[in-house]
Amino acid sequence: MADYVPVTKAVVPAAGLGTRFLPATKATPKEMLPIVDKPAIQYVVEEAVSAGLSDVLMVTGRSKRSIEDHFDRAYELEETLDAKGDKERLAQVRESADLAMLHYVRQGEPRGLGHAILCAKHHVGDEPFACLLGDDLIDPRDPLLQRMIEVRGTYGGSVVALMEVPPSQVSMYGCAAIEPTGEDDVVRVTDLVEKPPADEAPSNWAVIGRYVIDPAVFEVLENTPPGRGGEIQITDALKELAGRDAEAGGPVHGVLFRGRRYDTGNKLDYLRTVVQFAAERPDLAGEFIPWLKEFLATRT
Numbered sequence: 652m653a654d655y656v657p658v659t660k661a662v663v664p665a666a667g668l669g670t671r672f673l674p675a676t677k678a679t680p681k682e683m684l685p686i687v688d689k690p691a692i693q694y695v696v697e698e699a700v701s702a703g704l705s706d707v708l709m710v711t712g713r714s715k716r717s718i719e720d721h722f723d724r725a726y727e728l729e730e731t732l733d734a735k736g737d738k739e740r741l742a743q744v745r746e747s748a749d750l751a752m753l754h755y756v757r758q759g760e761p762r763g764l765g766h767a768i769l770c771a772k773h774h775v776g777d778e779p780f781a782c783l784l785g786d787d788l789i790d791p792r793d794p795l796l797q798r799m800i801e802v803r804g805t806y807g808g809s810v811v812a813l814m815e816v817p818p819s820q821v822s823m824y825g826c827a828a829i830e831p832t833g834e835d836d837v838v839r840v841t842d843l844v845e846k847p848p849a850d851e852a853p854s855n856w857a858v859i860g861r862y863v864i865d866p867a868v869f870e871v872l873e874n875t876p877p878g879r880g881g882e883i884q885i886t887d888a889l890k891e892l893a894g895r896d897a898e899a900g901g902p903v904h905g906v907l908f909r910g911r912r913y914d915t916g917n918k919l920d921y922l923r924t925v926v927q928f929a930a931e932r933p934d935l936a937g938e939f940i941p942w943l944k945e946f947l948a949t950r951t
């Protein structure tokens with residue numbers, strides 16, 4: 652087996668305008684919207700950390716300062732809770748500040764996901780890195796990112812996460828043409844198309860928001876013209892790498908994910924996610940589930 656450079660850094664693009672959640676996101680980043688009582692972005696950072704990546708770079712933009720505050724100490728609040736002897740809440744407040752080594756870079760202009768990732772070039776340097784999109788939450792019981800890092804360790808190059816979706820939904824995702832490898836959950840990616848119409852999709856395996864990316868992507872992104880939606884797309888850059896051999900930054904593999912993924916990127920999925928998380932919480936489920944059942948019974 653080749654000796655590949657280990658993955659130690661995570662990049663979390665968080666510069667989107669959050670237009671789907673206006674007016675809530677007028678002054679609050681969409682990444683800070685709570686899933687029960689924790690901002691969505693904290694689950695993502697926790698996932699990176701549990702995959703062994705404690706160096707996390709956030710690519711932010713204007714009006715995103717509360718993200719930095721959330722992962723920082725909050726002395727006044729901590730002092731007040733300490734003085735009250737409220738150890739439980741004090742621990743909750745400190746948890747996000749102690750989680751990871753957070754770094755920030757600003758995207759400046761909204762030129763697409765590929766451009767956001769290119770903003771990480773200086774921090775990442777010549778190492779493979781993970782990229783986690785905040786709209787997708789992966790259940791911690793289904794360790795997808797760990798598996799992707801393992802696959803990168805075996806095959807080199809880049810690794811995307813693929814999930815089978817109904818044909819009617821392929822136009823919402825990057826979509827992959829795939830070939831089998833000897834492993835059940837790993838495929839070779841031979842082509843990628845960003846948000847194709849259903850009848851032009853190479854398969855219904857959709858790229859979900861987890862990537863392990865070879866640093867060769869930076870040079871490719873610098874030369875990637877705007878694609879779908881007039882934006883610089885990571886899908887287009889990965890398509891280029893999928894056609895290259897190992898010496899030039901390829902290939903691209905896919906991990907077929909059959910676990911639990913929660914979408915927080917639009918209102919309806921966000922609501923579903925909040926309800927599912929609440930129903931799993933030992934401190935809430937006992938009261939919440941019976942209430943929900945009763946509420947639904949009176950609605951039908």
Ligand code: G1P
Pocket residue numbers: 764784786787823824825826845846857858859860884885886916
């Ligand atoms: C982005 C990517 C797309 C991918 C999706 C996963 O799209 O461009 O290829 O399938 O994330 O969530 P977005 O949802 O940001 O429009």
